[in-house]
Amino acid sequence: xxxxxxDLTGRVAIVTGGNGGIGFGMAQGLADAGADIAVVGRxxxxxxxxxxxxxxxxxxxxxxxxxxxxxxxxxxxxxRVGKDLGRIDILVNxxxxxxxxxxxxxxxxxxxxxxxxxxxxxxxxxxxxxxxLKASGHGKVxxxxxxxxxxxxxxxxxxxxxxxxxxxFSRSCACAWAPDNIQVNAILPGWIDxxxxxGARQQVEGLHERVLARTPAARWxxxxxxxxxxxxxxxxxxxxxxxxxxxxxxxxxxxx
Numbered sequence: 001x002x003x004x005x006x007d008l009t010g011r012v013a014i015v016t017g018g019n020g021g022i023g024f025g026m027a028q029g030l031a032d033a034g035a036d037i038a039v040v041g042r043x044x045x046x047x048x049x050x051x052x053x054x055x056x057x058x059x060x061x062x063x064x065x066x067x068x069x070x071x072x073x074x075x076x077x078x079x080r081v082g083k084d085l086g087r088i089d090i091l092v093n094x095x096x097x098x099x100x101x102x103x104x105x106x107x108x109x110x111x112x113x114x115x116x117x118x119x120x121x122x123x124x125x126x127x128x129x130x131x132x133l134k135a136s137g138h139g140k141v142x143x144x145x146x147x148x149x150x151x152x153x154x155x156x157x158x159x160x161x162x163x164x165x166x167x168x169f170s171r172s173c174a175c176a177w178a179p180d181n182i183q184v185n186a187i188l189p190g191w192i193d194x195x196x197x198x199g200a201r202q203q204v205e206g207l208h209e210r211v212l213a214r215t216p217a218a219r220w221x222x223x224x225x226x227x228x229x230x231x232x233x234x235x236x237x238x239x240x241x242x243x244x245x246x247x248x249x250x251x252x253x254x255x256x
Contacts, residue, residue, distance in 0.1 A: 005237040009034035011136075013090035013234060014081055016068050016125060019046040021194035022144065022226050023094035027054060029227025030234055035090065036060040038081040042067060060085060068095050068121035071128075078128045088132035090234045093122035093166075094144045098159040098196060100203050111158045118162035119169065126173060130182075139182035140234045143170045145245060149188050150253055155204060163188075167245045174243035183242040185233050190249025192221035217250030 013030045017023040018039040027037050031054045039054070039061065041047045047063035054061035062084050066077040081088055097117045099110045122143050133139025146163035153160050167186050174184040191197060191211040197220070201208050212218060229248050232238050247253045 006033055006231055006235045008090075008231065008235055011089040011234070012036045012038070012081065012085045012087050013092060014038045014040060014077075014088060014125070014129065015092040015094060016040040016066075016121065017095035018092070019043060019050040019063070021196065022189055022192060022223055023092065024050055025223030025226040026092055026094065026142075026230035028057070028224075029230045030090065030092075031057040031059045031061070032227065033231045033235065034059065035234065036085050037062075038077075038085060039063045040066050040068065040077060041095075068125055069116040071124055074121075074124045074128045078125075078132065082132055087136055088129055089136045089138065090140045090142070091125060091129045091133065092142045092144070092230065092234075093125055095121050096144065096196070098156055098200075100155045100159075100200065102154055103157045106157060114158035115162050115165075118159065119165045122166060122169060126169075126184075130177070133182050134177075134180040137181060138236070138239070139177070139180065140238070141170075141173060141177075141182065141184040142230065142233050143184070143186045145170075145186045145188040147188060147190055147247070147249060147252060149186070149245060150247075170245065171243045178242060181239075183233075183238060185238070185242060186245040187226070187229055187233070188245055188247045188249065188253070189226070190221055190247065190252040191215065192223065192225070194223065211252070214255050215250045215252045216255055219250065221248070221250060 018027040019041040148160040149163040170186040
C-alpha cells in the first residue's frame, strides 16, 4: 500500500523549465516514480539532454520547445503532449527568471518580463491544462514559489511580487478545482545551487555567507532535494493536501 501511494506509473507530467535546475531535479524524481515526462523549455539543446537522461530511467520523455508566456504557444504545447503521451495528469509550473534591480531602477519592460515568466506563465499553462487534468480524474498542479514568497528582497521587487502571487494563485486554483479532484500546491525553494542563484551570488555581495549562516542545514540546497517533494505532491499520497505552500529550504524560513 505504501509503495502505491507514491507510484506514478502510467501518469504523464509536464514540467516547464524542466531542462535544468530545480525543474530537472523534479523531473528526475517524477520519472523515477514511473511518470512519463514532457520537458518544456526554450533551450532545445538542454531539453534534449534532459530527455536523454529521463529516458534512461525507463520512462517515455519528450521535449516541447515553448514560450510559456505566449497563449497560443502554450495551447499547442498542451495539444502536443496530449497527442504524444496520451494524457496529462501532472503540471509543474517551474519556469522562472529574475532581474536584480531595486524598484527605482527597474524598467517597466523588465517588470513585465519577470511577471510574465514567473506568474502569467503559470496561469496560462494551468488554464490550458485544466480540461486534461480534470479528465484524468486525479490532476495535480505544482507551482514553484520562493523564499521571496515569504520574505522581501530589496534587489528583486518583480521576482518577489511574482512569487508572492504564485502562492495566492495556487490557493485560488485549489479552491476552484477541488470539486474536480485536482490538487494545487506550491513549493517554496530556499537557497538552491542553480545557475540562477550562482548569478545572484556574483551580483549580491555577501549573499553566500548570509545564506549559510541562516540555514540550519548549513548548506545550499541541491536540485536532488526536490525529487521527493515533487513525487509526494504528484502522487496519491497527497490527495487530501491542497492549497499549501511548502518550504524546501533546509530550515531557512524558521531560523531567526
